[in-house]
Amino acid sequence: MKVCMFHLMPYRDLAPDFDQRYKSAYLDPVWFDVADPDKVGQYYNSTLDEMVYAARAGMHGLCTNQHHQNVYGFMANPSLMGSVLAKLTNGLNVAIVQIGSTLPSTSPPTRVAEEYALIDCISGGRLVAGFPTGLPTDATISNGVIPIEQRERYREALQLVLKAWQAREVFAWNGKHYQLPMVNLWPRPIQQPHPPIWIPGSGSATTVEFVVDRDDCFCHLSYFGARNAETLGDYYWDTVARKGRDANPYRLGFLQLIGVSESDAAAEEYAPHVEYFFHKLLYTPQYYQAIPGYQDYPSLMRVLKAPLRERFDLRGLKYKDFVDRGFLIAGSAATVRDQLTEAVKRLRIGHLLALLHFGSMPHQLCLKNIDLFCRDVLPHIEGLWDDEWQDRWWPQRLQVARPMASAADGGC
């Protein structure tokens, strides 16, 4: 299997009373009341350092993502981060996983096609092209996309991007949402006809159907842990079977919060950071997320009748609850690898997206987490599936034997 370092690039030093002052981590907190721009500069740099450190320590891929107007994660343009990472990891066997730029809110979407192609060129063909539809708060509020059009814009934009990457002739695009008189993209990706495509989702049946139909990799970006994703996982694999696709685990990615320490007891060092993550950063009320129209009609009916994803009162939970209920897999390396192995097998995860930095975690603790994970966990799980399945959703040039993972040798 492949394991990728995922990073949200959150605000790490919110005031203790932040969650009393604000009802939402999104949209409401005003920059000048909350943020220190010098600190934010440090966060961006630390994030890049942590990602490069993870690459050197043996992770297979580095994941960036796009969010806006919030304290929870604000890589406003993931291509900026991804291009830096591409440059800094040249020569390493590591994928740059952009998961990614939000098509419906980028106009024209050929801009994303250009940026991704550029990253693929800089990285020497190591790009994984992720195409999220975008959170409602990001796409419809921060970027003004009409909620009921978000999905159809996304689908048209994806078609346009794929054609723009591959077309051998200049073409005109006369779409419903985009019209361009002459498309002849410069640059094009090294990987032809296109880089591997990963599509994230968080519980929409429509997205699951769409991804399986397209035969792309579906990434379930849940923060509630593998144990709470079994309903969606089962639905996903049922859909895969129903549509006659193979059961290749690499067609599923899954995000998991992970904290590795010297012992299970010592892992309590992650307690304040995971509580900060769930209590402060992840606090986004329904009225900013469930905007009428963000789901299509079939998904709306499904959610009203039998949701694929459970809802939790996160503020009522503490570190022990997050661990006991599987939101966070934390403990000694042995504990973590046992639990991860079980989760990976249960959900058939081929691409594990490891959130090794979460919440208020300081830089040094993040590096420690990466070190312990890459030294004592990764070597025990990365062989899973490889004797049976080939990863068809991975850059061709990285499909070579990797050296044994070893702890990073500094440099940050």
Place this chain on the structure above:
Amino acid sequence: MATVEQRKIRCWQGKIETEIEVSGDGPPVLFLHGPWGLRGDRKFLDRLAALHRVYAPRHPGTTSGDPEAIHRLDELWDLVVYYGELFDRLGLEAPALLGHSFGGMVACEIAATMPERAGKLVLIDPLGLWRDDRPVKNWMIMPEDQLRPALFAAPNGKAARRFFELPDESDARVEVQASFIWSQACTGKFVWPIPDRGLKKRIHRIAAPTLIIWGTADGIVSPDYAQDFAQRIANARIEPIGDAGHLPHLEQPDRVAQLVGRFLLD
């Protein structure tokens, strides 16, 4: 209570099915509902139906069984032309147009684009204009505890309770919830993210005598907008409704029906 006929018409090259509630007898009135669908408006429409033939179509996409119809229209211009076609199919030459909130904006657009198709115009707390000093509240992203006092002068009064209540039985509950959400999604297509689609450039074309009704406690569109509409429409007058928010025809149905009835028969 008036007998209500549920009529279904398929138009727009056969791609949109529209259910129209038709009731009463008398001069024709066409009612265009607001963002939350037609469910709550029946009591008010029954009063109007005592002296009028009332046509209440559901906006595209909100007719049960055809939720995808909303994707057959791309923008406000399509919606106005679509309503022109629907008037033709209903045999309505120049009905009185009565619109609430989003429906008020659509009624204005129809009356400005095709002045000959609107006999009279009644606007109840309409959307369509924008003032930076009185920004319209975004009802699609408001929690219920803020939405209630914005919509109703009495947030826990009978009208508010009826508006938000859900049936106990699960299938019926899902149906009401879905209709409430999907109606906002479909109408929101034409006003998101700011309910200003340039009506200010076209509103001077409205020729129909116009009555502007506004709940004095409207927390979505400030009652100050009543003057902005009245100043731009040649023949308009304002009737403020006390003890009412954004839905005065639900909160004060007798008073609003009486005012509308008198204006239409005048």
